Amino acid sequence: MTILIDRNSDQNGDEIVEKNQVNEKETELVLDGGFVAPQTNSFGQTFRDYGAESERRRSVEEFYKTNHIGQTVDFVRKMREEYGKLNRTEMSIWECCELLNEFKDESDPDLDEPQIEHLLQTAEAIRRDYPDQDWLHLTGLIHDLGKVLLHPSFGELPQWAVVGDTYPVGCAFDESIVHHKYFKENPDYNKPSYNTKYGIYTEGCGLDNVFMSWGHDDYMYLVAKENQTTLPSAGLFIIRYHSFYPLHKSEAYKHLMNDEDRENMKWLKVFNKYDLYSKSKVRVNVEEVKPYYLSLINKYFPAKLKW
Numbered sequence: 001m002t003i004l005i006d007r008n009s010d011q012n013g014d015e016i017v018e019k020n021q022v023n024e025k026e027t028e029l030v031l032d033g034g035f036v037a038p039q040t041n042s043f044g045q046t047f048r049d050y051g052a053e054s055e056r057r058r059s060v061e062e063f064y065k066t067n068h069i070g071q072t073v074d075f076v077r078k079m080r081e082e083y084g085k086l087n088r089t090e091m092s093i094w095e096c097c098e099l100l101n102e103f104k105d106e107s108d109p110d111l112d113e114p115q116i117e118h119l120l121q122t123a124e125a126i127r128r129d130y131p132d133q134d135w136l137h138l139t140g141l142i143h144d145l146g147k148v149l150l151h152p153s154f155g156e157l158p159q160w161a162v163v164g165d166t167y168p169v170g171c172a173f174d175e176s177i178v179h180h181k182y183f184k185e186n187p188d189y190n191k192p193s194y195n196t197k198y199g200i201y202t203e204g205c206g207l208d209n210v211f212m213s214w215g216h217d218d219y220m221y222l223v224a225k226e227n228q229t230t231l232p233s234a235g236l237f238i239i240r241y242h243s244f245y246p247l248h249k250s251e252a253y254k255h256l257m258n259d260e261d262r263e264n265m266k267w268l269k270v271f272n273k274y275d276l277y278s279k280s281k282v283r284v285n286v287e288e289v290k291p292y293y294l295s296l297i298n299k300y301f302p303a304k305l306k307w
């Protein structure tokens with residue numbers, strides 16, 4: 001089955017309308033004016049199937065167990081403060097991309113390639129369908145750079161504090177979160193001030209005022225913002241919330257959003273398809289595309305950034 005999703009969007013992404021149609025070919029998913037994504041991942045399973053029996057299922061579940069037990073309000077506060085100092089090193093965006101060559105993401109059921117491949121696959125897939133939105137290409141390239149927190153020079157954070165889907169802490173953990181059952185062992189789970197629908201937040205308070213579980217999204221957002229990137233606010237929003245599947249896929253926690261969040265969400269939904277469905281074993285020729293991405297980095301970032 002082929003599903004065609006037509007895009008109807010102006011330059012600001014104001015009107016993004018999706019239309020699903022069924023077509024006779026059985027194997028491919030066509031997204032947005034030409035992006036062809038496989039219906040199954042490189043292990044032969046549907047994407048983000050956390051229950052499917054596979055060689056990665058157990059380790060991914062084990063990952064989420066530790067993640068759900070460890071992410072508390074206190075932990076998030078501590079990490080934001082500590083890593084917000086950006087006093088660990090100085091390097092360029094491209095240097096950071098190269099550092100990611102060493103790491104694999106233990107939370108991901110769909111990919112076991114080095115992370116630099118995923119960055120380039122995402123960026124190149126977006127570039128094909130949105131040739132004029134260079135900020136979105138660069139956002140694709142850098143969205144997962146926060147995974148550098150796994151690196152020894154960043155205190156070698158464990159995977160559970162770096163990767164995986166994200167969700168708010170300080171209010172009830174929504175049932176749509178992958179492997180939700182493990183939250184029962186989280187110290188915040190039974191705290192009356194944290195375990196209600198709103199917890200420490202208020203209706204429409206805006207995601208900027210919400211403590212998200214700590215990981216590569218929030219860290220890279222801090223790095224980009226504090227180093228004065230000129231990326232548009234939608235780019236920063238994508239970096240910060242791309243792992244927030246409970247919101248952008250399951251529509252949980254919408255009561256915490258404000259108007260600006262709703263506006264930015266349109267681009268996050270576009271981005272997410274490329275982040276997810278571009279994961280494959282087909283490698284991008286790094287040297288060939290490097291000059292293009294260096295020119296974008298130069299346009300939107302200083303030569304060296306504080307990390």
Ligand SMILES: O[C@H]1[C@H](O)[C@@H](O)[C@H](O)[C@@H](O)[C@H]1O
Pocket residue numbers: 105107108109144163164165166242243244245
């Ligand atoms: O396992 C993946 C991976 O860690 C991604 O980088 C993250 O953005 C996703 O939300 C998560 O499901």
Ligand SMILES: [Fe+2]
Pocket residue numbers: 143144216242243
């Ligand atoms: Fe990510």
Ligand SMILES: [Fe+2]
Pocket residue numbers: 118122143144275
């Ligand atoms: Fe990603």
